[in-house]
Amino acid sequence: MRCKLIARIRPGVYLLAVNETPHSLAAFRKDGLAAAIALLVIACRNPTFAQSVEDPAKEAKDEGLPAENSCRIPGVTYPIGITYEELVAGLDADALVLIDVRDPLELRETGKLPKSHNVPLPEFETAFQLSPEEFTEKYGFPKPTPQDENVVLSCQSGCRIVTAWEAIQPFGYCRVRLYYGSFLDWESRHGPLIKENKEELFLRSMRSRWKLVGHKWLPPSSSGKTELAAVLVVLAGAGVSFSMTIRDGARGDLASEDGESFKNASCRIPGITYPIGIEFEELAEGLLNDSVVLIDVRNRWELEETGKLPKSQNVPLPEFETAFNLSPEEFLKKYGFIKPEPEDENVVLTCRSGRRILLAWDAIEPLGYCKVRLYFGSYLDWKARSAPLIPVPGSLEP
Structure with a gap:
């Protein structure tokens, strides 16, 4: 795999080319400016994304965040991924909260992963600033807490979940895990999909x-x-x-x-x-x-x-x-x-x-x-x- 820096979009956010193919708004750590690296999902959907934080408090300070937002554990690679097998087992045991960040129209067209909830990406950051009561009222499931380790994000191909994770990790949601394969991986493995009925879509x-x-x-x-x-x-x-x-x-x-x-x-x-x-x-x-x-x-x-x-x-x-x-x-x-x-x-x-x-x-x-x-x-x-x-x-x- 060949990665090449094309342009700097803003502090900590860069445009990369992976094997000569541009990937827009890929954020990665450079000289301590960014706290997170955006996942580059290539055709084979084998992500090569990792960032290990040695000093969370210093990392938060470098980004202008208060030290209390340094929820990351030294030596842990973020964001934390989850495999298809782990996700299936967790859903079967009702041990996971799976959040799909796709648009509702996409879910209508393709079906949704079993037991998943929907918080569209454009609303994601605002949603996690709502009170627990407002969140439940709007999205129909309890708002996760920053301490929860059972929350998983999914989208179409694994790109949007990185943006979603970046939006909420300053609030302390470092432990949220990403299903990098997302819908495309789930579909390729013939995982079951749920089609919503009209009443559910309306609600x-x-x-x-x-x-x-x-x-x-x-x-x-x-x-x-x-x-x-x-x-x-x-x-x-x-x-x-x-x-x-x-x-x-x-x-x-x-x-x-x-x-x-x-x-x-x-x-x-x-x-x-x-x-x-x-x-x-x-x-x-x-x-x-x-x-x-x-x-x-x-x-x-x-x-x-x-x-x-x-x-x-x-x-x-x-x-x-x-x-x-x-x-x-x-x-x-x-x-x-x-x-x-x-x-x-x-x-x-x-x-x-x-x-x-x-x-x-x-x-x-x-x-x-x-x-x-x-x-x-x-x-x-x-x-x-x-x-x-x-x-x-x-x-x-x-």
Whole structure:
């Protein structure tokens, strides 16, 4: 194995090349500047990572940390690894707490390791600064203590767990162990994987992105729009049919619960479930008789690669909210079709898999566009049914 230093990113963090292949943000000890070395996971997934601390108190001082954070034991190599066999035995005996730092959508797609819990990497450092009660409430299992020696981290290939370990070791979590092989090793050994059902996914999404106030789940921000959209994306990706019924549209119950008054909250009709979906058969018929305005929210380059649905228009998601705030004349000039009115009931949104249309709907619903319908199957469902696709200039496939 040949390692070469390419660049210094920040104190103690460097970009390395392993066998001529760059590995970004690989932190390693150099002149005492870094307290931890990032694991370099190469194709064969044989990590060669080790750091032995001779003087933990001095190491902490070198990094600007208080001496009490020097939880490492002299002569011990950190982070401490765990093998597949040890992990299996520990899980079978309920002697380990296994934390997967992958994104919830990854777990949905691949399945999760048995008895594992999920704390996504972007939330990791913040999570371990929560109180035990807040941690349990949000993630559904007791918060580990720095003294615990039975905590194991896992991810996809062994890279992200090093970042996670680095994030919490200053808090005293030196004893947390890393399953370097992670999901890829587990899968290659035909270890069992658990597929979450829709209810479990919903609850974990709520715990991860919302907060519990009393006995009621509420978004953490005042308006909750972003968090609501994020939860809807996760649910849609899992095939969960999203529904929300407004008890009194004129009162705008949802808006008042979020602590914000939307001027168009009353566009919803009491007893109607929102967003309103549309099936393939109904959409195809509507396109044939020109009774539907179909808007694709994907990026232009995606349409060029795959082709577009017949008679569809394109308003990319990043421009969506701004587009529907344009005047009718500006909208027509920029997008080449007549701007829909909030009262229109023939507008349908599509994307690639049904996730982005939820974000698009969430962006324009406060403007009064409650009646816009969503083709939840979107491009993937359309293609799976061998329905026609129209080439877009630059298309790679019709």
